Amino acid sequence: MIIGIDLGTTNSLAAYFTPEGPRLIPNRLGQKLTPSVVSIDEEGQVYVGETAQERMRLYPDSAASVFKRSMGSDKEYLLSGKSYRAEELSSFVLRSLKEDAEHYLGEPVTEAVISVPAYFNDARRRATKRAGELAGLRVERIVSEPTAAAIAYGLYQENKNTRFLVFDLGGGTFDVSILELFENILEVRAVAGDNFLGGEDFTEALLRLFCEKQKIDPLSLSRKEAESLHHQAEECKKRFSQSNVCTFTFSWNGQTYEQQISAVEYEAACEDLLERIRRPIKRSLSDAGIHLNEIDKVVMVGGATKMPMIRHFVAKLFRRLPDASVNPDEAVALGAAIQAAMKERDAAIREVILTDVCPFTLGTEVVREVEEGQFEGGHYCPIIERNTVIPASRTERLYTVRDNQTRIRVHILQGESRFAKNNLSLGEIEIEIPKAKAGEEPVDVTYTYDINSILEVEVKVVSTGKTVRQVIKGQYTQMTDEEIEQRLKDLSYLKIHPRDQEENRLLLLRGERLYEESVGNRRVLLEQELTLFEQALDSHDENRIGQARNRLKSFLEKLDEP
Ligand code: AMP
Numbered sequence: 304m305i306i307g308i309d310l311g312t313t314n315s316l317a318a319y320f321t322p323e324g325p326r327l328i329p330n331r332l333g334q335k336l337t338p339s340v341v342s343i344d345e346e347g348q349v350y351v352g353e354t355a356q357e358r359m360r361l362y363p364d365s366a367a368s369v370f371k372r373s374m375g376s377d378k379e380y381l382l383s384g385k386s387y388r389a390e391e392l393s394s395f396v397l398r399s400l401k402e403d404a405e406h407y408l409g410e411p412v413t414e415a416v417i418s419v420p421a422y423f424n425d426a427r428r429r430a431t432k433r434a435g436e437l438a439g440l441r442v443e444r445i446v447s448e449p450t451a452a453a454i455a456y457g458l459y460q461e462n463k464n465t466r467f468l469v470f471d472l473g474g475g476t477f478d479v480s481i482l483e484l485f486e487n488i489l490e491v492r493a494v495a496g497d498n499f500l501g502g503e504d505f506t507e508a509l510l511r512l513f514c515e516k517q518k519i520d521p522l523s524l525s526r527k528e529a530e531s532l533h534h535q536a537e538e539c540k541k542r543f544s545q546s547n548v549c550t551f552t553f554s555w556n557g558q559t560y561e562q563q564i565s566a567v568e569y570e571a572a573c574e575d576l577l578e579r580i581r582r583p584i585k586r587s588l589s590d591a592g593i594h595l596n597e598i599d600k601v602v603m604v605g606g607a608t609k610m611p612m613i614r615h616f617v618a619k620l621f622r623r624l625p626d627a628s629v630n631p632d633e634a635v636a637l638g639a640a641i642q643a644a645m646k647e648r649d650a651a652i653r654e655v656i657l658t659d660v661c662p663f664t665l666g667t668e669v670v671r672e673v674e675e676g677q678f679e680g681g682h683y684c685p686i687i688e689r690n691t692v693i694p695a696s697r698t699e700r701l702y703t704v705r706d707n708q709t710r711i712r713v714h715i716l717q718g719e720s721r722f723a724k725n726n727l728s729l730g731e732i733e734i735e736i737p738k739a740k741a742g743e744e745p746v747d748v749t750y751t752y753d754i755n756s757i758l759e760v761e762v763k764v765v766s767t768g769k770t771v772r773q774v775i776k777g778q779y780t781q782m783t784d785e786e787i788e789q790r791l792k793d794l795s796y797l798k799i800h801p802r803d804q805e806e807n808r809l810l811l812l813r814g815e816r817l818y819e820e821s822v823g824n825r826r827v828l829l830e831q832e833l834t835l836f837e838q839a840l841d842s843h844d845e846n847r848i849g850q851a852r853n854r855l856k857s858f859l860e861k862l863d864e865p
Pocket of ligand 1 (some may be wrong): 311312313314472473474475501502503506537540541542544604605606607608609610632
C-alpha cells in the first residue's frame with residue numbers, strides 16, 4: 304500500500320486514495336492532524352504527536368518540535384540527554400503515521416509520497432527520503448507542497464495554461480509559490496516567503512493585546528504559566544473563525560482574568576503582520592514576471608489561512624475570493640495521496656522544481672537596542688535569506704556597540720530562529736578595528752553562497768580596508784548506505800509508545816499538567832479523579848477502564864475550558 308504524507312513543521316497528516324477520491328487517515332487518537340512533536344523518555348520510549356506535545360509542556364527537555372526547519376543540516380537536538388538530527392526526529396513522526404495507517408487500513412504500508420516545501424533543494428529532499436527510510440518506508444517520490452495543494456484542488460485537470468498562486472500560511476512560516484500548468488507539467492515559477500511569519504505571530508499579537516488590556520506583564524510569568532497563557536491565546540484565536548467577538552480567559556495566581564476582544568480590535572493589533580504578508584507576494588510576482596491580474600487562481604493552504612482576517616486580506620488584494628474549498632490543513636496530504644495513486648498508475652504529474660535556491664537562512668549574531676541605551680546580545684541578523692536564488696552575494700554593514708572597541712567578532716550562523724543560540728554555528732571571524740566612539744567604526748560583512756553549498760564570508764573594516772575571509776564547505780551530511788544501516792541499528796532500541804495505551808497516557812499527562820497549573824480545591828478534585836483513573840488502570844478490566852476514561856475525559860475538558 305502506498306500513502307501520501309504531508310510532513311509539516313507544526314502538524315503532519317497521512318492520506319490514501321479510494322475510488323471516491325483521496326481520504327485522510329486518522330491517527331491512533333482518531334484525529335487527522337498529528338502534531339510534529341517528538342518526546343523521548345529516559346527509557347528510550349518515543350512519543351509522537353499530542354502525547355509528545357503534552358510531555359513537552361511538562362518536561363521541556365525531553366521533547367523537540369519545529370525540527371523540519373533544520374532538515375538536511377547538522378543541527379542536533381537533545382532529548383533526555385541524547386542527541387538526534389532533524390531527519391531522525393522526522394522518522395519517528397513518519398513511523399507513527401505509518402503504524403496508524405496500517406492499523407486503520409488493515410494492511411502493511413510500505414511506500415509513501417512525501418511532500419516538502421518548494422524551496423527544499425536536492426540535499427534536503429534527500430534528507431526527507433532518508434527520514435522515510437529510517438521509518439521503514441520506501442520513498443521514491445517527493446512532491447513539493449504547492450504542487451500537492453494544486454493537485455488537491457484539481458488544478459492539473461484544467462485544459463488551458465493556468466497560473467496560480469499558492470498562499471501557504473502555516474504555524475511559523477509563510478510561503479508563496481507561483482505555479483504554471485503547461486501540458487501536464489507543473490512548473491514552480493517562483494517562491495518567496497517569510498521565515499519569521501506564521502499563525503504563531505497572530506497568537507502572540509492576541510496574547511499581547513490581552514496582557515495590555517488586563518495589565519499583565521508577560522515577563523513576570525514562569526515558563527509554565529507563560530505556556531498556559533499561550534495555550535489560551537491559541538484557543539481564543541481559533542474561535543475568531545466562528546465569532547466576531549471572543550472572550551479571552553486566563554487563570555493565574557488564583558485569579559481569573561477575562562477580556563472580550565472584537566475582531567476589529569484584533570485585526571488592528573495585527574496590522575504590521577498583514578503588511579508583512581504583502582511583501583513576499585509582491586516579490587514572487589516580480590520574480591516570476593507575472594502581474595497580479597494574470598493570476599488565474601489563489602489557493603489557500605496552511606492552518607492559519609482559516610483566520611477570517613487573512614481571507615479578507617487576500618480577497619481585497621487580489622480583488623477576488625481565494626479558493627479555499629479544500630480544508631487548508633488537508634490540501635497538501637490529499638494532493639500527496641493523489642500523486643501516490645497516480646504514481647502507481649504511472650500517470651504522476653511531472654513537476655519542474657526550483658532547486659537552485661539557498662535552502663536556509665545564513666546570517667550573523669548581533670546586538671540589538673531593546674530600549675533606549677539598553678543593548679541585548681544574542682540576536683540574529685539574516686544576511687542571505689532562505690529561498691534566495693543562488694549563487695548569491697549579500698553585504699550587511701555592522702557597527703561597534705562600545706566606545707574604543709578594538710575587535711569585532713562575526714559569528715557565522717545558519718538557521719531560521721530569531722535568536723542566535725537556536726541556530727547552527729558554522730564558524731567565527733575576529734577582526735581588529737581602530738578605536739573610535741560606539742557606532743562610528745563599521746565593518747562590511749559579505750556572504751557569498753554558491754551552487755556547491757560553499758559559503759564564503761568576508762569581513763572588511765570600512766575605514767582601513769583590512770579584510771579577513773573564511774570559506775565554509777557544505778552544510779549537508781550525506782549519509783552513506785552503511786551509515787543509514789548503522790543509524791537504524793542505533794535507533795532500533797527506541798520504541799514508539801504502544802498505540803493501545805496512547806489515550807490513557809495522554810489523559811494522565813493532561814491531568815498532571817492541569818494539576819500543576821491549579822491550586823486549592825481544583826487540585827484536590829483533580830487528585831481524586833486521577834487516583835480513580837489510576838486504580839481503574841491497575842484493575843486491567845477494560846470495561847472499568849473505559850468508563851473511568853470517559854469520566855476523567857469530561858472532567859478534564861471542563862477544567863481545561865476557558
Ligand atoms: P500548519 O503549520 O499549516 O499546521 O498551521 C498551523 C497554524 O494554523 C497554527 O498557528 C494554528 O494556530 C493555525 N490555525 C489552525 N486552525 C486555525 C483556526 N481555526 N483559526 C486560526 N488559526 C488556526
